Amino acid sequence: MGGLIILFEMALYPRKLARRYKGFPQALWSPRLWLRLHVGLGLLCFPIIVIHAGYGFGGPLTRVTLILFLLTIVSGVWGLVVQQWLPQKLLNEYPEETVASQVDTVAGWYVGRRTGVGHTGGRDRSGEAYRLLDSLIQEPAEVGELLTPVGTAAGIDDSPEAGAAPLRYEPLVTGLPAQELEAFLIADLIPYLESGAASGSLLVTRAASERRFARLREKVPVDALPALDRLEVLAHLRRTLDDQVRINRWLHSWIPVHLLLSVAMTGLMLVHAIRALKYW
Numbered sequence: 001m002g003g004l005i006i007l008f009e010m011a012l013y014p015r016k017l018a019r020r021y022k023g024f025p026q027a028l029w030s031p032r033l034w035l036r037l038h039v040g041l042g043l044l045c046f047p048i049i050v051i052h053a054g055y056g057f058g059g060p061l062t063r064v065t066l067i068l069f070l071l072t073i074v075s076g077v078w079g080l081v082v083q084q085w086l087p088q089k090l091l092n093e094y095p096e097e098t099v100a101s102q103v104d105t106v107a108g109w110y111v112g113r114r115t116g117v118g119h120t121g122g123r124d125r126s127g128e129a130y131r132l133l134d135s136l137i138q139e140p141a142e143v144g145e146l147l148t149p150v151g152t153a154a155g156i157d158d159s160p161e162a163g164a165a166p167l168r169y170e171p172l173v174t175g176l177p178a179q180e181l182e183a184f185l186i187a188d189l190i191p192y193l194e195s196g197a198a199s200g201s202l203l204v205t206r207a208a209s210e211r212r213f214a215r216l217r218e219k220v221p222v223d224a225l226p227a228l229d230r231l232e233v234l235a236h237l238r239r240t241l242d243d244q245v246r247i248n249r250w251l252h253s254w255i256p257v258h259l260l261l262s263v264a265m266t267g268l269m270l271v272h273a274i275r276a277l278k279y280w
């Protein structure tokens with residue numbers, strides 16, 4: 001019985017490969033039913049095999065078979081728990097789930113379009129992160145948004161009628177803070193947005209990121225804060241995307257382990273069964 005159950009358990013693999021086949025009657029081919037039977041019978045064969053083995057390990061062959069059997073059951077239970085728990089967590093915490101392989105591409109849009117220039121295929125500066133930086137530290141191309149007309153804040157009447165000196169417009173952030181902001185973006189934020197944890201950036205952890213942005217906030221004028229807040233949000237979005245990748249890895253990485261253990265165990269079980277029945 002234990003042997004038959006294990007062969008049925010192994011049949012989940014070909015069943016998965018043939019997942020498009022709807023079968024007849026359809027109810028018997030439902031993946032949900034197969035998984036339920038897989039889990040139920042998988043747990044049931046645990047006492048069957050252990051009792052059959054007489055609560056012992058026997059010789060070298062049966063010992064290895066039994067150990068692999070136990071590990072298969074443990075990995076199956078682990079996978080079941082992970083599958084039940086993680087997708088819910090994924091849905092609750094990350095409503096806009098991104099496909100794991102797309103994460104670098106999505107985060108790269110915050111930096112710019114791929115130009116394919118150079119062997120690394122760099123990006124142009126068209127992304128939101130660069131645009132925010134430019135809005136803070138560059139002299140604006142057009143007189144208008146995000147400008148600080150020098151003098152107005154001091155109450156100087158700048159109307160033409162008053163014959164005041166022509167207005168000078170300056171970037172929001174200048175001098176050392178501007179240099180620091182640019183250095184932070186180029187050396188830290190942009191690489192982090194492009195390649196996440198692989199960039200080695202401290203922004204990987206939420207606390208370090210909050211500290212870094214808090215320090216920058218102290219150095220810029222109030223009008224620059226919204227843009228800085230948005231840059232922090234971009235770093236947060238990258239962190240969220242990396243979390244999704246990690247969760248996806250947890251969700252799938254146990255399956256090859258479970259499969260490998262079960263194939264090795266079934267192979268040895270067949271050798272053991274044939275030998276045992278032959279000499280019994």
Ligand code: HEM
Pocket residue numbers: 002003004049052053054056057058059062063065066067069265269272273276277280
């Ligand atoms: C994962 C599956 C299995 C495991 C881990 C396992 C393990 C064991 C162990 C530990 C023993 C005791 C050996 C001893 O005390 O020296 C044993 C005995 C035995 N097993 Fe299995 N077994 C499995 C499946 C099967 C199957 C499918 C069959 C037959 C269809 C089978 C037939 C036998 C027989 C006939 C014996 C008694 C022979 C003997 O004592 O040498 N076993 N098995």
Ligand code: HEM
Pocket residue numbers: 006009010011012013016038039042043045069072073075076077079080083255256258259262
């Ligand atoms: C001796 C017992 C078992 C054997 C031989 C076995 C074998 C297999 C095989 C061959 C697969 C297909 C792997 C793949 O799709 O690549 C599978 C999947 C699975 N097994 Fe087992 N298994 C056993 C016991 C268990 C137990 C006890 C549980 C849980 C309590 C379990 C949970 C699962 C789950 C959840 C999947 C589906 C993974 C997925 O495609 O989403 N298995 N198993």
